[in-house]
Amino acid sequence: MTAAAFAALLLAGCSDDHQSATPYQLPDNVQFSYRWTATPGLDLESDPAIVTRATIESAFIATVTRTTDKSDIAKYTYPGYIRAADPAVRSKEPNLYTLWDAGTFDTWVPVHGTAYAYLVSLQKSSGDPSARAMDALACVWLNGLSVSFQTPNYRSLMDPALVPQAVTLKLRAPQDDTSKLTALGHGPARYPTADVFGQWSVESITVNSSRIQAVPYQDPCAGLPNNPVPLELLNTTSLTYYPKHLPTLDPDPGWAATTVEPPKP
Template sequence: MTYSVPDSVGYNYRWSADPGIDLSSRPATVVRAYMESYYLAVNSSALSATYPGFAEAVPQKKRADFDNPIDPTDRRYVGTQFQHLMWMTPTEHGWFATVCTGDYSVMEVGEDGKFYNVGSKYVNAETVELIAPNDQSATSAESSGSERAPTVNVFGGWTLAEHAKGARDQNAYTECDSRMPDARDVRPPKANLPHDTPYPTLAPYPGWPRYDEN
C-alpha cells in the first residue's frame, strides 16, 4: 500500500538551511525524513504515520511510544511547521546535525471550530546524530519536489544514533530564533486562546518527488 500522510495532519513542513548546507544531500535528506516522521508520529500518536523505512532506521528503544497515546482523542492539524538545518558536522560514523523547530505555526482544530497553537512562539533547537551505511550511494539523491511526503524508503540504510529534543549548546536557541521567517513578536502566542483563523498552510519545501515518475 502506498504511503500517504494521515488525513488528520493538514500541516506542511517548510525547510531552510544555513549557507553551505544542501537540503538535497543524502545526510540532509535523512535528517528531513527523520524529523518530519518524528513529528507526524507525535501528532498522530501512531508509528504508522511515519515515512517508509522509519521503523527500520530508528532502533526500537529510541522510539517514543507512539501507538499508546495518553490522550486517545482524534485530533486534526493545519498550518505550517518550519524546520531549519543550521549546523551539520561529519562524525566518525556519520553526521551530527542541529535542527531548529518552529511549531508556533501548527494549529489544532478545536471542537468549537477555532484554532489552537500546538507549540509556543519560542523556537526549539534539537540535535540529530545519524550513522551512515557503508555504501552511501545506494539510494537516489533525488529528494525534492511538490509532494508532501516520500512514498519510498529514503533512509536507505542510514540509522539514528541519537535525537535530543534540546540542544546542549544554549547559543543554538538564540541562533534558531533568528532563522525563522516570522519575528517572535508576530508569531501566534501559546496562551490556550482560540484563533478565528489558522496560520496559513504553505506549500511544502523542498518537498518530495513523485517517485513513480523518476
Template sequence: MRGRLGLWVAVVLAVSACGSQHPSEPPVPSTSVSTPYAVPESAQYNYRWSADPGIDLFTPEATAVRAYVESYYLIVRALATSAGYPGFTKAVDEGLRVDYANPDSPGKSEFVGTQFQHLLWMSPTEHGWLATVCTGDYSVMRVDQDRKYYNVGSTNVHAETVEIRAPDVAGAVRNDSLPAEGRERAPEIDVFRGWRLVDHVKSARNQDAFRQCRSRMPDPPENRPAKRNLPHDAPYPTLAPYPGWPRYDEN
C-alpha cells in the same frame, strides 16, 4: 484368442489410465498488494525547510535528517508509529521510539498550518553526522471540538539535535541519484537509504543554538503568537511544502 483379448484390454486400461491424469496447471503467482504511504488525515499541515549557507538540503544525510524530523512530528501528533515515512521503522530502533505516543492524550487531534524547519549546523562524526535543527511550530494549529484553531507553539523556537549513522557499505541502499524534492507532502519510498538514527535530543546540546534559531524563522518574533492555546476563528495558512518530495514513479 484369449491372449489377444487380454492384450487388448491391457492396452485400453493403460490408455485410460494415462488419459485420466490432468496436466499439471502452472502455480498461481502469489501477489501481495502493498498500501502506498499516505500522510494521516489528521495531519493537514506542511513542512518548509531552510538551511544555513554551506548546507545542502538535498544531500543523502540532510535528506535523512529531514525524513526523520518530519516523521517524528507526524508520529507524535498522530499517536501512531505508522505515520512515519517509509523506512522509518528500519531507520529508528524501537528503543528510540518510546516517547512518540502521548498516553495522556484523550484522542487524536487535527492539525493545520505550516511548520518551519531550519538546518542550522551539520557536523561530521566518526560514523555519520550530527545535525542541529531549528523547529518553529508557531504556525501549526490544532483544531478543537469547538472548531476553533489553537496554537501548537508560540514565539519560542526549539533547537534540537539529531545524530545519524551512515549506511553500512555491505547492505546499504545508497542511490544518491534519487531526487529529494518535489510537490508531494511525503515520500512514497524509503528515503532514509540505509541511514540510521543514533540519537534525538529535543533540547540542543549547544545552548547557543537557541539564540541563533530565533533569527532563522521567516517570521520575526513580534509576528508570532505570544501564547499557546489562544483560540482563532481562522488558521494560519498551510503553505506548500519545501523542498517537498517527488513522485518517484515519474522519475
C-alpha cells in the same frame, strides 16, 4: 514500554513497512507542511540532510497520531522510518515526543498550518572524513501550527512551541557513501511515497528548548535569523484562538511527487 517490547514491535512491523502495493499517504489529521532552510553551504537535498528531514518530520507525525509506542507506527510515519530509527530512540528522555506532546494530542486532532525548520549543522561526529557517524542539528518552529478540537474552534498548538526546538540527531551512514536519495528529496509533495532513509540509521534523537529548561541553557537556536513564521500567522502567547485554521503553505524543498525507489545496495 520496555526496550524488549519495542524491539518486538519493530520486528513485527518491519516485514510490511509500507508495502509497495499500498503507497504511503499522510494520516488524515496531518494537515500541515514543512518548510526547510539551512545554513549557507548545507545542501537540503544531500543524503544526510534528507534523512534528517525525514526523521524529524516522521517523529512529529508519530506524536500527532499517538503512535510513538504503538505497533502501527509504520502505518503513519514515512516509509523506512521504523527500520532506520533505533527503537530505543523512542524511549529515551528527554526526547522529541515528550516535548512535542505537551498534552495537546490526547485525541486524534487535526493539525493545520506550516512548520518551519532550519538545518544548522551536519558534520562527521569525530571530525574524521572517513567516519560513518554524523551529527545533525536543526531548529524547528511550531508556532505556525493550529489544532481544531471542534470546528470552527482553532487554537495554537502548545506553550513550548513559542520558541524554537533544538533537535539533535546522531546518524550512521551506510558503508557505501554514494548518494542515492537525492531524487527523493525535493518536489511538490508534502510527504514521500518511497523509502527516504536508504541504508542510513538513526541512533539518537534529542530535543531541547529554552521554554522547558529549569537550569541555564545555551540555546543553539538563539543566534539564528528571526523566526521564519510570517508575523501575521505567528502565535506569540501560550494560547491563541483563530477564526480559521492557519494556512498550509507549499512544502520546501518538499518530496518527490511520484514513487522513485532508491537504488538497491
